[in-house]
Amino acid sequence: MNDRKQHWENVYATKKLEEVSWFEPTPKISLEFLNKFNVPKDAKIIDVGGGDSLLVDNLIELGYTDVSVLDISETAINRAKQRLGEKAGMVTWIIADASQFKPVEMYDFWHDRAAFHFLTDENDVKNYIDNISKYIKPNGVFVIGTFSDKGPKKCSGIEIKQYTEQALLNILYKYFDKVECKEVEHITPFNTTQSFIFCSYKHR
């Protein structure tokens, strides 16, 4: 097992759902973006680095029928499956490193909250963005939430890369048109705040 995977398996083996800084009882911002784009219920949706986030529960509850959750940590995926019980069978679960992942289908809506910023190696970033550009359908939507330049410099003890709206655009403009960016203050379960930037893009 490589260090990156080991790190995340360890996090999910030792911390409960509400004990991690990124926990949100309702993924409000992500759901707002989904709503704004009027994503149809049969759209192919993927949540990359979804961990055991409650986004998938909300999507199922809203009637979405084709949701995939990808994470590097099998422990995280197993936790989400367990929580969902029978409903876990409605979801495609993928255990993979986002920078190495080889998708086998095209997606209408690609979501990444707080996973992309852990890719600190330029080649990993390039591979991931290349994948997104190849496996989002034309007119498909990419929503990303990362730490902003006012956000933390580390998360769960490891280095992250901060982004501004312009820095994200610099790596995405070749394939995507920006729709909206906004800064969001995430309140952690420990009552501290973390500055995120959330942006949405349409694939050309």
Ligand SMILES: C[S@@+](CC[C@H](N)C(=O)[O-])C[C@H]1O[C@@H](n2cnc3c(N)ncnc32)[C@H](O)[C@@H]1O
């Ligand atoms: C800060 S958590 C965010 C989890 C979830 N997106 C949320 O908003 O609650 C980061 C997640 O990304 C996953 N992750 C980190 N690096 C990854 C990689 N290279 N490929 C896939 N998943 C990764 C971790 O296992 C973890 O679940």
